[in-house]
Amino acid sequence: MRKTDLSGASCPxxxxxxxxxxxxxxxxxxxxxxxxxxxxxxxxxxxxxxNILSARLAKLVxxxxxxxxxxxxxxAYTEYRLTEKGKTLRVPLVALRQWGEDHxxxxxxxxxxxxxxxxxxxxxxxxxxxxxxxxxxxxxxETRNRSDART
Amino acid sequence: MRKTDLSGASCPxxxxxxxxxxxxxxxxxxxxxxxxxxxxxxxxxxxxxxNILSARLAKLVxxxxxxxxxxxxxxAYTEYRLTEKGKTLRVPLVALRQWGEDHxxxxxxxxxxxxxxxxxxxxxxxxxxxxxxxxxxxxxxETRNRSDART
DNA sequence: CGCCATTGGTTTCATTATTAAACCATGCGG
DNA sequence: CCGCATGGTTTAATAATGAAACCAATGGCG
Numbered sequence: 474m475r476k477t478d479l480s481g482a483s484c485p486x487x488x489x490x491x492x493x494x495x496x497x498x499x500x501x502x503x504x505x506x507x508x509x510x511x512x513x514x515x516x517x518x519x520x521x522x523x524n525i526l527s528a529r530l531a532k533l534v535x536x537x538x539x540x541x542x543x544x545x546x547x548x549a550y551t552e553y554r555l556t557e558k559g560k561t562l563r564v565p566l567v568a569l570r571q572w573g574e575d576h577x578x579x580x581x582x583x584x585x586x587x588x589x590x591x592x593x594x595x596x597x598x599x600x601x602x603x604x605x606x607x608x609x610x611x612x613x614x615e616t617r618n619r620s621d622a623r624t
Numbered sequence: 625m626r627k628t629d630l631s632g633a634s635c636p637x638x639x640x641x642x643x644x645x646x647x648x649x650x651x652x653x654x655x656x657x658x659x660x661x662x663x664x665x666x667x668x669x670x671x672x673x674x675n676i677l678s679a680r681l682a683k684l685v686x687x688x689x690x691x692x693x694x695x696x697x698x699x700a701y702t703e704y705r706l707t708e709k710g711k712t713l714r715v716p717l718v719a720l721r722q723w724g725e726d727h728x729x730x731x732x733x734x735x736x737x738x739x740x741x742x743x744x745x746x747x748x749x750x751x752x753x754x755x756x757x758x759x760x761x762x763x764x765x766e767t768r769n770r771s772d773a774r775t
Numbered sequence: 776c777g778c779c780a781t782t783g784g785t786t787t788c789a790t791t792a793t794t795a796a797a798c799c800a801t802g803c804g805g
Numbered sequence: 806c807c808g809c810a811t812g813g814t815t816t817a818a819t820a821a822t823g824a825a826a827c828c829a830a831t832g833g834c835g
Contacts, residue, residue, distance in 0.1 A: 477672065477794090484736045485724030486654050486717055492728065496645055503637050507767055512783050521628065522823045527784060550782065550831080558727045563762055564750050565723055566637060568716035573636030576709050577643065585635045586770040589754045596765060597755050599715050602748040603740045611714055614747060616658055619737040628823090663812055673794050678813060701802085701811065 483618075492536045493562065497521055497529045499569075502538065502555070502562050510542075510552040538562070568599050634769075643687045644713065648672055648680045650720075653689065653706070653713050661693075661703040689713070719750050 479491040493499055497519060504518050516526055530553055533539040538559040542552045567587060578584050587596050601609045630642040644650055648670060655669050667677055681704055684690040689710040693703045718738060729735050738747050752760045 480728075483734060484654070485721045485728065487651060487724075488728040489720045489724035490647060490650060492724075494647055494650070496641060499641060499645070500638060503635070506762075513781085516783090522825090523784070524786080524824095525822060560762060561723060561726065564752060565716060565719035567752060568719040568750070569640045570636045572712060572716055573638075573640035573643075575712065577631075577636065577639040583634060584770060585767050587765055588768050588770070589760060590764055590766050591754070593768070594755045595770070596760060597753040597757065599719070599750050599752070601715060601718060601750070603742070604745045604748050606748065609740060609747060611657075611711060613741055614738050615741050616736050617739045617744070619735060619739070619746070664810085667812095673796095674812080675795095675814070676793060 489565075493533070493538065495529075497525065498533060498538075499562075499566065501526075501529055501533065502559060503566055505539065505553065505555050505559065506563055506566065510554060511550065512553070515553075533559070564599070567596070571598060640716075644684070644689065646680075648676065649684060649689075650713075650717065652677075652680055652684060653710060654717055656690065656704065656706045656710065657714055657717065661705060662701065663704070666704075684710070715750070718747070722749060 479487040479494075482488055482491075493502065500519055501515055504515055509515055509518065512523075512526070512530070515530070516523055519526065530539065534541055534553070537556055539553045540556055542554050570587060574584060574586065588594060589596055601614065603609050603613075630638040630645075633639055633642075644653065651670055652666055655666055660666055660669065663674075663677070663681070666681070667674055670677065681690065685692055685704070688707055690704045691707055693705050721738060725735060725737065739745060740747055752762075752765065754760050754764075
């Protein structure tokens, strides 16, 4: 099954999905971003089967999203920590979170929300901007083939 | 299988994933955002089995991400168009795209990139900001339980 | 030290999803 | 009316997922 391998696609979205584009992987990263490090923490939080948690963690380590640290609190157990690459998944996750809050919750419904520690207020909506800071509407952009020279 | 249903989770990320969190759905939305509307267009672009494309389209319609329009160009065929809800998936997709460009491509490698139509330059990086516009670093935020009153 | 519970997995097997391929119904051009 | 394209659905093989059993190595406690 899943013979389709997107890791060589020319679309960055497709490649991203081949790394972290399944159900559990993104939730693992979400939990890791909130400070979880241990197998059992993830397992309790996600409630998924342990073998698949195990497989997902291994894949995320292989893809350099997580690393296994030998220990940290003295115990001989291993910890899973986000790499720099993994930490930058925060933005996509926030985008997904905001979308979900906007469209999938009743106004009065309880939700987990991302807030500024300083004042406890929710973070601002993510916005699409031009390189010079102008806000861009959906019609102002298009996808194009570029060979680099990112500014 | 897949007995786990996240649609009632208190985490907006989990709920989002239950709507659009599988391989093909997000790619369908990506293509829809670039103007595709017809079954065969999606099928050609994605190269996935037609029955699963059919199932995904139906699910996206059911979840109000797409609608089926009776026609538009005269032919009696149906079109799949993004709803407002669907269109706002652009931001999460851009976030994913930028992450992929940053971490999954060699510098010189060809890629599909999102550019400002006006000048052809890539759009700015999405950034996390406080409600008053301050840029926030990862350590400045936390997730918290809120019952609404979004500002 | 000795014993049991917990952590961190791996293995096994049943169940479910994905896929390719065949099939079918309508529309549409000539 | 013939033939091909569109827009699917059905069927059967294959692959991924999930629950539960199993296992090895700590860690805590007396």
